[in-house]
Amino acid sequence: MRLAAAALVLLTLTAAAPDLSGLDFVQRPGTLLPMTAPLRDASGAATDLARVADGKPLIVDFGYFHCPTLCSATRDDLLGALGQSGLHAGQDYTLAAISIDPAERPQDAATALRDDLARYRQPGAATAWHFLTGSEAALRVLQAAAGFHARWDADLKQFLHPEGLVFVSPQGRIAGYQFGYENTAAGLRRNVTLAAAGLVAPAANPVLLLCFHFNPLTGQYSFAITKVLRLMAGITVLALGALLASGIRWRKRRERIISD
Numbered sequence: 001m002r003l004a005a006a007a008l009v010l011l012t013l014t015a016a017a018p019d020l021s022g023l024d025f026v027q028r029p030g031t032l033l034p035m036t037a038p039l040r041d042a043s044g045a046a047t048d049l050a051r052v053a054d055g056k057p058l059i060v061d062f063g064y065f066h067c068p069t070l071c072s073a074t075r076d077d078l079l080g081a082l083g084q085s086g087l088h089a090g091q092d093y094t095l096a097a098i099s100i101d102p103a104e105r106p107q108d109a110a111t112a113l114r115d116d117l118a119r120y121r122q123p124g125a126a127t128a129w130h131f132l133t134g135s136e137a138a139l140r141v142l143q144a145a146a147g148f149h150a151r152w153d154a155d156l157k158q159f160l161h162p163e164g165l166v167f168v169s170p171q172g173r174i175a176g177y178q179f180g181y182e183n184t185a186a187g188l189r190r191n192v193t194l195a196a197a198g199l200v201a202p203a204a205n206p207v208l209l210l211c212f213h214f215n216p217l218t219g220q221y222s223f224a225i226t227k228v229l230r231l232m233a234g235i236t237v238l239a240l241g242a243l244l245a246s247g248i249r250w251r252k253r254r255e256r257i258i259s260d
Contacts, residue, residue, distance in 0.1 A: 025162045026147035027177050029200045033060075033145050035172040039098070039134040042110040049096060049142075050172070052130045057093045057175070057195035058168040059188075062148050064101040064159060065112040065131070072112075074163050078183050079120040079129075085185035085192075090128035093192045097129070100143065100150050100159055102136040109133050146174065167191040169198045176201030 035050040049058065061078060063071035075097060087093055099109065109131035117125055134142070143150065150161030164179040175195035178187055194201045 025164045025177060025179065026149070027203055028145070028147040029174050029176060029203070031145055031147075031174045032172050033166075033168055033174060034141050037134070037138040037141050039132045039138060040106050040109075042106055042113045042131045044106040047130070047132070049168075052096050052132070053094055053168065053170065053172075055170050056091075057170060057192045059093055059095045059192070060146065060166040060168060061095070061097045062100050062143065062146070062150075062161070062166075063097065063163070064099045065104055065108045066101070068158060070163055074183075075116065076119075078165065078188075079116060079122075081183040081185045081188055083120060083122050085189045087189060087192055088124060089122055090124035092196070093128070095129045097131045098139070098142065099131075099133045100139055100148075100161060102134065102139055104133050106133055165191075167195045167201070169195045171198060173198070173200075175199065177203075 033049060035053070036048045039047050039049070039052075041047045041052075049060075052058065059078075061075060063075065065071070082089070082093075082095075089095070097109075097112075113129065113131040116131075117129070142148075146166050148162065148164075148166075150159050152158075153160050162179075164177055165183070166174060167176045167178070169175045175198070176191045178191055191201055
């Protein structure tokens with residue numbers, strides 16, 4: 001059903017695509033993140049990733065709190081999967097949801113954090129989940145080190161950016177990445193475990209979600225899921241082809257049996 005729906009949506013993507021060049025996660029395993037880049041927590045207090053991590057594996061989620069498309073949905077998926085992972089917030093990991101919008105303020109982070117804590121009541125989350133904002137300079141440094149590339153679209157007044165997670169070791173090194181919409185409990189547990197041991201995970205699947213909004217005025221569809229839709233549509237075509245080929249072989253076999 002999902003594949004069929006994806007194929008149907010893909011057929012509607014007839015408008016010219018906007019320039020999405022350079023919107024990617026360039027995987028940089030082993031790279032040291034600038035853990036002391038200045039940020040603000042949801043209360044407005046000065047902080048940085050070193051204090052947020054507190055010597056534990058760190059999950060970094062780049063997005064922004066007023067995102068009209070996928071940011072909140074992928075964060076929901078992440079928080080739900082964490083609740084099923086067996087990982088204990090504040091003991092096994094800490095989480096940094098970092099706004100890529102320098103115009104967002106601690107109040108925006110506080111609202112998003114309060115809503116998420118109310119919906120995902122996980123022990124330790126109140127002190128282990130950190131929703132952070134920062135200056136353009138600090139955010140640029142962090143994103144560059146993580147290989148995260150985003151761009152502001154002046155026409156749509158929103159950010160075009162990839163979706164994914166960065167796993168950081170207690171020493172501040174990038175241990176791995178996880179891309180896509182459906183974060184699994186097993187995948188999170190594996191990446192956090194590797195980060196805790198200071199190990200680097202194999203390169204993640206490069207299929208990315210791009211967060212990008214549908215514009216009803218111009219008729220241009222959202223490219224938040226275009227790459228995934230293309231992949232799913234390709235899989236659907238292959239599956240249908242295999243089914244058709246199987247049907248043809250069965251019919252020929254039946255005709256031979258009847259003729260004999």
